[in-house]
Amino acid sequence: MITNQDRSKWFGASDAATIMGNWNTASFGHWWLVKLGVVHDHFDNIYTRTGNLMEIPIIHAIEAAEGRKIRLGKRPVYVRKYRLRANYDGLCDTVVEIKTTKKMFKAVPKGYWQQCQVLMYATGRRKAELYAYELTGFDYDAPYFPEIDLNRLKRFEIEYDKGFIQNEYLPRLKVLAKALRRGRFPDIKAVV
Numbered sequence: 563m564i565t566n567q568d569r570s571k572w573f574g575a576s577d578a579a580t581i582m583g584n585w586n587t588a589s590f591g592h593w594w595l596v597k598l599g600v601v602h603d604h605f606d607n608i609y610t611r612t613g614n615l616m617e618i619p620i621i622h623a624i625e626a627a628e629g630r631k632i633r634l635g636k637r638p639v640y641v642r643k644y645r646l647r648a649n650y651d652g653l654c655d656t657v658v659e660i661k662t663t664k665k666m667f668k669a670v671p672k673g674y675w676q677q678c679q680v681l682m683y684a685t686g687r688r689k690a691e692l693y694a695y696e697l698t699g700f701d702y703d704a705p706y707f708p709e710i711d712l713n714r715l716k717r718f719e720i721e722y723d724k725g726f727i728q729n730e731y732l733p734r735l736k737v738l739a740k741a742l743r744r745g746r747f748p749d750i751k752a753v754v
Contacts, residue, residue, distance in 0.1 A: 570599035571742065572647035573735060575680035579673035581734050585750045597742060612697065612705040613662035620660050620695050621652050623710035632658050639684045644732070645739040648684035657681045657690040666696045670718045680731065682722045690720040 573581065580593050595601040621632050632652035639648045652658030659678055670678075670692055678690035696714040734753050741748035 569596055569603075571597070572645050573597070573738060573742075574646075575648040575650075575677045575684065578676035578680045578731065581738065582676055582731065585748065585753065591747075594747060597738075598745060608702055609662075609664075612702050613660075615705040616662055616695065616697075616701070616708055616710075617651050617660045619708050619710055620662075620693060620715070621658065623712060623715070624652075624658070624693060627712055630654065641684055643739070644735045645742055646680070646684060646735065648681055650681050650685060653685060653687070655687070655689070657685055657687045659690060659692045661692060661694045662697050662701075663694055664697060666694060666714075666716060670720060675720060676726075676731070678720045679723055679726055682720075683727045683731075688722040690722075692718040692720060694718070 577593075580590065584590065592601065592603070596603045618634060621634065625632055632654050634652060635650040639650065640646065641648070650657050651660045657678065659674070659681060661674060674692060678692055682688060682690050694716045695710070696716075698714075701708060737748050737752045
């Protein structure tokens with residue numbers, strides 16, 4: 563759960579798809595300017611607001627249904643070496659990540675999988691549980707006191723992939739962290 567909307571100077575777990583993507587695009591360039599603090603960009607719409615408002619009620623519904631306690635993500639986990647600031651939704655013996663969606667997916671989207679890998683790396687957990695909650699029009703109209711319908715909640719288990727983190731993600735993050743500290747554009751050739 564993100565409370566600080568300033569996305570500059572740090573990389574978040576939700577940035578994993580961008581970090582793993584093509585660095586030679588206009589959207590990457592804009593993202594990089596946000597990271598440098600040159601551009602201040604806060605994406606906000608009814609979908610993100612509703613999703614953020616529903617995270618805690620969804621976690622409480624999971625706790626009640628499964629009879630367990632999940633620590634809410636009130637403070638990020640920092641890996642300063644890589645300028646990584648990971649905000650998790652919930653934490654127990656696993657990382658708990660909540661996603662809301664207009665249409666339920668059958669498999670975990672790649673970007674969510676990558677985000678969960680980074681969350682596991684940052685928190686030292688070796689399993690993540692991604693809960694996807696399908697929203698209705700009513701949820702968008704009245705997100706402040708939601709009644710969570712467990713029939714619209716789907717759970718996905720994700721195992722930690724050390725190879726992805728060590729061989730793919732961290733080498734790219736290292737290049738980005740170095741460039742961020744120097745206030746420069748990253749060397750694209752270093753990741754090709």
